[in-house]
Amino acid sequence: MTTQQLIDQIKKKKSFLCVGLDVDLNKIPQHLLQTEDPIFEFNKAIIDATHHLCVAYKPNIAFFEAYGLKGWQALEKTINYLNQNHPEIFTIADAKRGDIGNTSTMYAKAFFEDLAFDSVTIAPYMGKDSVEPFLAFKDKHTILLALTSNQGAFDFQTKLVEGKELYKQVLETSKTYTNSENLMYVVGATKAEYLSEIRQIIPDSFLLVPGVGAQGGNLQDVCKYGMTKDVGLLINSSRGIIYASNQEDFAQTAAQKAEALQKEMQAILEA
Numbered sequence: 685m686t687t688q689q690l691i692d693q694i695k696k697k698k699s700f701l702c703v704g705l706d707v708d709l710n711k712i713p714q715h716l717l718q719t720e721d722p723i724f725e726f727n728k729a730i731i732d733a734t735h736h737l738c739v740a741y742k743p744n745i746a747f748f749e750a751y752g753l754k755g756w757q758a759l760e761k762t763i764n765y766l767n768q769n770h771p772e773i774f775t776i777a778d779a780k781r782g783d784i785g786n787t788s789t790m791y792a793k794a795f796f797e798d799l800a801f802d803s804v805t806i807a808p809y810m811g812k813d814s815v816e817p818f819l820a821f822k823d824k825h826t827i828l829l830a831l832t833s834n835q836g837a838f839d840f841q842t843k844l845v846e847g848k849e850l851y852k853q854v855l856e857t858s859k860t861y862t863n864s865e866n867l868m869y870v871v872g873a874t875k876a877e878y879l880s881e882i883r884q885i886i887p888d889s890f891l892l893v894p895g896v897g898a899q900g901g902n903l904q905d906v907c908k909y910g911m912t913k914d915v916g917l918l919i920n921s922s923r924g925i926i927y928a929s930n931q932e933d934f935a936q937t938a939a940q941k942a943e944a945l946q947k948e949m950q951a952i953l954e955a
C-alpha cells in the first residue's frame with residue numbers, strides 16, 4: 685500500500701486508529717476455545733466488528749509464535765482474511781526484527797512476500813545494513829523503533845551519544861538510508877512530550893504510536909505535538925479494545941471502545 689492510499693483512507697474514515705491483535709488464549713471468551721482455531725475466530729470477530737472504525741491492524745507476532753505452528757497458521761489466516769476482505773486496510777506485522785543483511789532479507793520476504801503485510805516493525809540497533817533490506821521493497825513500510833512506550837526506553841534511547849540522544853541519532857541517521865521514504869517510526873504515546881522535537885527531525889513521516897489505553901498514554905497530547913498536515917499518526921490500542929469484554933459480546937464491546945477512540949479522532953480532525 686502506498687502512503688497516499690493510507691492518507692486517503694484516514695481522511696475517508698476520519699480515523700487514524702490501529703487495532704492491535706495481541707491474542708492471549710487466557711483472555712479470550714471461553715466459548716471460542718471450543719472452536720477449531722480460537723485465535724483466528726477471535727481476530728475475525730474483532731475485524732468484522734471494527735474494520736469501519738480503524739485504518740490499520742497490528743498483529744503482534746509474539747502472541748502467535750507463542751502458540752507454535754497453530755499460532756503461525758492463525759496469523760496466516762488473519763492476514764489473508766484482511767487482505768482478501770479489507771484490502772484498503774494497512775497491516776502491520778509487529779515483529780521487531782532486524783539482523784545482518786542476508787538475514788534481514790529473509791525476514792523481509794517472510795513478512796512482505798509470504799504473509800503480504802504492508803509493514804513490519806524493526807529494531808534499529810544493528811544499523812544501516814540491517815534496515816535497508818526491508819526498505820528495498822516497493823510500497824512496503826519499515827517501522828523503526830525510535831522512542832518506545834516502556835520504562836526501559838530510558839535505559840538507552842534517551843542517553844546522550846556524542847552530545848545527542850540516541851533516539852535522535854536513530855532518526856537522523858535513518859534518513860540517510862537508501863529508500864528512506866519507506867520509513868515510519870514508533871514513538872510511544874507515553875512519550876508525547878518528546879514529539880515536538882521529533883517532528884523537527886522527521887516533519888512528515890508517519891508515526892506508529894502505541895501506548896494509549898492500557899499503558900496510560902494520552903491521545904490529545906499525541907495529536908497536539910505529533911500531528912502533521914496529512915495526520916502522520918497511527919494510534920494503536922490493543923488490550924483496551926480487544927479485551928474490553930471477555931463475554932459473548934466481546935466483539936460488540938470492542939467496537940464500542942474503537943468507536944469512542946474514532947469519535948475522539950474525528951473531533952480532533954474537524955477542530
Ligand SMILES: O=C(O)c1cc(=O)[nH]c(=O)n1[C@@H]1O[C@H](COP(=O)(O)O)[C@@H](O)[C@H]1O
Nearest residue numbers: 744778805832833872894898899921922923
Ligand atoms: O512496536 C510496537 O507496536 C510497540 C512499541 C512500543 O514502544 N510499545 C508498545 O507497546 N508496542 C506494542 O504495542 C502494543 C501495545 O498494546 P496495549 O498496551 O495493550 O495497547 C503491544 O503489541 C506492544 O508490543
